[in-house]
Amino acid sequence: MTHPASPDFTLAELAERLGAHLVGGDEARRMTGLATLKEAGPDQVAFVANRSYLKDLATTRAGAVLLHSKHADVCPVARLELDNPYLGYAQLSRLFDPSLAPPQGGVHPTAVVADDVAMGDRVEIGPNAVVEAGVELGDDVVIGAGCVIGAHTCIGAESRLHPNVTVSYGVVIGKRAILHSGCVIGADGFGFAHDGGRWHKIAQLGGVVLGDDVEVGSCSSIDRGALDDTVIGNDVKIDSQVQIAHNVRIGDHSALAGCVGIAGSTRVGRNCMLGGGVGLSGHLTICDGVQVTGMSLVTNSIHEPGVYSSGTGAMPNAQWRRNAVRFKQLDDIARRLVRLEKRDQEG
Incomplete structure (x- = not known):
């Protein structure tokens, strides 16, 4: 009942499983995990799903990066190009999760x-x-x-x-x-x-x-x-x-x-x-x-x-206490407004 160690895959296998286009790199190179652009090593895959992380792409040491083709020019390493990189990241995370290895029975x-x-x-x-x-x-x-x-x-x-x-x-x-x-x-x-x-x-x-x-x-x-x-x-x-x-x-x-x-x-x-x-x-x-x-x-x-949505955002307590008093007056204010509108229409 012991699960095997973390799985590893070649770049070609990852491209096939993700339906991604592999550009550059050795198809037979094996990847052992998933990491951020900053922390990834040569045997790990990183990904770009948010523009705020593009600043880290040019200096990444990852073995490959999963990204959209529009960011390909900035990538210095092998690329796994996909239209929805975040969805690809979700799929990769499951591939590299040792707890999801097939049960042994x-x-x-x-x-x-x-x-x-x-x-x-x-x-x-x-x-x-x-x-x-x-x-x-x-x-x-x-x-x-x-x-x-x-x-x-x-x-x-x-x-x-x-x-x-x-x-x-x-x-x-x-x-x-x-x-x-x-x-x-x-x-x-x-x-x-x-x-x-x-x-x-x-x-x-x-x-x-x-x-x-x-x-x-x-x-x-x-x-x-x-x-x-x-x-x-x-x-x-x-x-x-x-x-x-x-x-x-x-x-x-x-x-x-x-x-x-x-x-x-x-x-x-x-x-x-x-x-x-x-x-x-x-x-x-x-x-x-x-x-x-x-x-x-x-x-x-x-x-x-x-x-x-419902509720109100946080505010200073003194302001909240004043507003709470007014909340209790809303029904009376609404009734008075209806009477005024009716009077204007009749006048």
């Missing part, structure tokens, strides 16, 4: 795995992991040390769970998912009924469904549904310390930055972006193509694509 002797677990080829289960009855693990799944996988959960091929992930019972996880340490998938939603004196727990009978290519950051929580499932679409990216409540649905290709909180039964569309610290109230509908800037609170549904 095997179950650690300290792991506890139920007899009826269905395992595909090359499944890895790390130390002290627990995999309960009726679980299905696809090909090349990696279960890190200390993970707990609840009964009758299905995890799709090539998914990776970092150490100490908890997946409750009856969860469905698609292919190529990445779950980072400390995240919890399928805990009970926050459901209680009040009798006037105390709270009574409502059993959460739904599940959680994650689509393909979903990534969930460390210490994030996705609660199971009360009756229906909580559903996260394909290619959704969720940062660390995010709370997604029961029965939430998030559409394909959406991204949530750190500390986002989404209350129960809210629907978020496709291709949405929620900045850090955004809060969505419950039972809302957010249409496709919405971007909400950081620290905004959304209390009403959004039906038109676009960029939305």
Whole structure:
């Protein structure tokens, strides 16, 4: 179960994998890693995706530089030319990440795995992991040390769970998912009924469904549904310390930055972006193509694509206190303005 050392590739192999045009340099020269223009050595690839770093290009010692052809004249070393260098950088980063090497397969002797677990080829289960009855693990799944996988959960091929992930019972996880340490998938939603004196727990009978290519950051929580499932679409990216409540649905290709909180039964569309610290109230509908800037609170549904913000920027406390008094007067001012406009129209 030991992963191999960091991989290395020839320039020709990198050009083929990226779909890039290799100019200059020895096609057979091997590259062992990825680094910045300033720090890269002769066996490393650097990249230019932001004009502010062009000043470092002329003096780089990199073995090759990934860049757009419009910057080729400044480059003193071999070039991997690509229309979208930042996307190429993303692809390179995965190629050189030793943790993403193909799994070798095997179950650690300290792991506890139920007899009826269905395992595909090359499944890895790390130390002290627990995999309960009726679980299905696809090909090349990696279960890190200390993970707990609840009964009758299905995890799709090539998914990776970092150490100490908890997946409750009856969860469905698609292919190529990445779950980072400390995240919890399928805990009970926050459901209680009040009798006037105390709270009574409502059993959460739904599940959680994650689509393909979903990534969930460390210490994030996705609660199971009360009756229906909580559903996260394909290619959704969720940062660390995010709370997604029961029965939430998030559409394909959406991204949530750190500390986002989404209350129960809210629907978020496709291709949405929620900045850090955004809060969505419950039972809302957010249409496709919405971007909400950081620290905004959304209390009403959004039906038109676009960029939305709320809140006020920081200011000196004395100024804030004066403004807070005026906030309380806004309704009265609005009513007086309506009366004045009506009087002008009648006069």
